[in-house]
Amino acid sequence: MAERAAKRQRAAVDVDRERELEAQLFGRDEEALQQLGTELGGGGGGEDGGGSLSDFLASYQQGAAAAAGDDSDVEDEERHRQCGAGGLVMFEDRGGADQQQAAATRRRRQPVWEDPQDVALRVNVAAKSQLRKLRREEEETELTGREYEARLREQHNKLHPRTAWASLKKAGERRRRAAAGGGSDSEGEEETAAERLLQRAGGLLARCSALPPSQLETTRLRDANQADACKGAVKSVEFHTGGELLLAAGLDRRLRLFSVDGVKNPRVHSWFVEDMPIHKAAFTAGGSKIVLTGRRKFFYLVDVESQAIDRLASLRVWRDEKSFESFVTSQQSPQPMAAFFGNEGFVPLVSLHTKQMVGSLKMNGTARTGAFTADGTQLLTSGGDGTVYVWDLRTQRCLQRYQDEGCLNGTSMACSPDGALFATGSNSGVVNLYSRQQQEAQRRQGQRTVFGEEEAAGSWAMPEAPIAGKPLKSVLNLTTTIDSLVFNHDGQMLVMASRMKRDALRVLHVPSMTVFSNWPTSKSPLHYVHSTAYSPNSGYLAIGNARGRVLLYRLHHYSKA
Template sequence: MSSDESSDGLEELKDLMAVYAKNGNRQPAARENRKKAAVPETSYVEVPMEKVIFGDKQKFLSNLAKSVGKKWNHSDDEDAADGKNDAEQSSSKRKAAWTDSDDDDIQLGDVKRPTRYTGPLTHLRKDKSYKEYLTARFQHTLNQPKWAEKQQNEDSGSSSDEELLKTVGFIDHKAKKRELRPKTLNFKRVKDLNRATYCEGFVTSVQFHPTSTAALVAGENSLATIYTVDGQKNEKLHSMRFKNYPLLCSRIAPCGTKAFFGSVRSHFYAYDLLEAKESKLYLPGDIRSMHRFEVSPCGKYIAVAGKFGSVHLLTANTNELLHSFKQEGAVRGLAWTADSKRVLCCGSSCNINILSLRQNIIEHYFIDDGCINGQCVQLAPNQRLLATGSNEGVVNVYDYESIFASKTPTPEKRFMNLRTAITDLKFNHSSELLALSSNLAPNAVKLAHFPSATVYSNFPDQNDNVSFVNTMAFSPQSSFLAFATKSKKVPLFRLKYFKGY
């Protein structure tokens, strides 16, 4: 810095100090005047000390630039700020915090040694990377957390499945990396659901509570029990006994506060789960039994299978008969639509009837392909897939929207994995799994995957004896799958892909 520039800087510093001193000396005078007369105090501006010493920011930067022989522009600060933002954006990209090149050189044979506990390690590849071995063991034991998952492109690949099975409605294309695998199922058999008592006898019904981690198990011993669902203890919470009333069908209302129990008697029971109080209700009209019924998703109606192909519609609160439908053949299966406006039913014939509650008529019917005697019908929660089971052991899967266009629709998929009559069908909450079973043969149960429409080959395991399955039930989030069998046990399976309850 030249002598002229330094002298100019000293003169400016002296002037600023003089102004600061002058303002400071005015303060006592202003106080004396305020005491003597009501004269307003003279306002002054306090100058920061760093400004007195170094001057204004822009002026300081300009002087600094002159000292090095450059000319300072105000746009230089903006460029620096932009560069800082670019650096922050680049640093926000996810990358490994630390890598060790030696990890890739270590092989499995360098670490693993045969001992008297492990025996010979002939089943392991000793030339395999030890890092890959540990990664595979971790992913097999515990699913990869979300924060450790790498982002993938949405259009990374496509399958050659049918158009219906590609767009069944439950697939989240933004999370393809978490799709359920179609070939093998990761599951585990846990403690029996009713292990605390085994007192229901011939188990006829099992259903999970819609909101609580509990399940209802009913049997022909006129006893219904509520158990907690944890897969380990499954403790008993409450039991309900109905004298001389073998329970053939039990359902929990969608609200979760009431349960209905039916049998071959001319009355049924409505049980208040909150107050632990039962109500005996007699069936109206010519209805003589309530051995098969389904509660609507809205909780207002009950569809009851009657004699000679009759389907009766009752109110759940007042027990009134609203309407009776008539179909050909005895009623074997009932299913509600999600809007509670239609009832799908199948009978001992080959027809599937769709009953309309608005018009009180059979709105449409179609012939089930390859079926002679129908057994059960089930509509997926996404309202896209309709599954039917027949006495010949055939399960047909239709596009629900296309069945209204024809009386002889073609099924999108056909399962023929069971050789006996299909007695029950169940979809899970996301419509990714379809469980099919038969009570005419032991261990006659299979799980089908969608949208690939393939059957899991490893379920159930050869060592898992589930006996003769009457009916099945998925928990609200499909974490558990329970089977009501002809024995006193209710086998319970944990599906590890699904989280929660």
């Protein structure tokens, strides 16, 4: 009886010692122990992996008490005593956990770099009591570097589980939960949409794409050419299709490229043209080339990538042109093309790919201005007779003529990016906005054209009489010659400017046909405006003036530049 009582006493001491070790390892919080036991029971993935930590401890205590009454369990008792001296060792049946871990490893992305020493590293997990808890089997003594790292991560996840609110539920789990709840499909969809909304850290309200007509929110930034200002009037400014690159050219015979960021705006490169003050410069061929012209019988073509500059003086034109000062370029045509406005109403068409003339158009009056349509298949021109000509570039024939209302001499023109609208400016300061669809419908309502025998003979098929144009809006805010008309990328704004009067610049809100009243103000340092340009996403507005400065304004309605 005394020997049996001694065995019971030793078993009770062992149980107390095991509880002490468990408290040191996992803490004395009963809730934490229950949570950890749930993870230990459910983490194995096998069929025998259920049960909590309290059940595991209760079964262990019952086994220890039963061992006190059986002399054959003395060896097991001694083995438990030896283990307890170094630390509590727990084993769990993981079942198919190894297969699940291997599948998860395959799903994870492969590391870019691996340390070869991890493979050669060996860690003895049986020598120290702190490492024995990393063993899965009692016979394990050494682990490789990768296995050791994986066991440490696994132990950390057990002791510090991830909170439920920070875990994203998978689609399969959401479907199972919805099926178990038995709710309607609409309720499940609303709950899922609400969860997706709350998982985002950004704003909850989307930015309206429609430009408000009342106020134009602008902020003046540092001048775009502050790194290298022009010594004369800035005759041309234009943004590259990429958005950040801006060209500025003027009468000081220099072409400059700037990287526009709104803060430093550093200069990227510059070219000096010794024998020609630059009157106009424009990107073409998708921004890979730049055309430079002046009051000369030649012009220059700049390759942006190679920074080479070619002088084109031997063009085989039908007549001797004295100046290539004014031109427009096509961006969307099958081949990059430039239309020059020559003498006596002639408009030579020059291919910038072959650097040769591919055709010529003839107006009744003088040719002053023009604009390509968005698709590059048509060209609109205007000049000294106040008439707008619509040309088909594929056949090089005039499709229709429109009499610009109130215009005696056309000086500027622009087409909207979608091709639905076009604007004309005259020497009297009137800006007319037309709908191309409305003008085409008007032409089809019984207007006579002389297409018959003359067209079959191959002569110029010119409409008999121009149609009286009916503009959607006539803007009378400016009173001097309109030199610049530019639509922004979505066609919601039209900037109008004249170099003949100080601060003569206005911005038209196209959808409402109203001019913004809050900008520019009397304090805006516009001076005499010679050129204007929007960035590809309308985030910036660049204004070149007679002082050699390129003013830069940020338009806050557009998030991208």
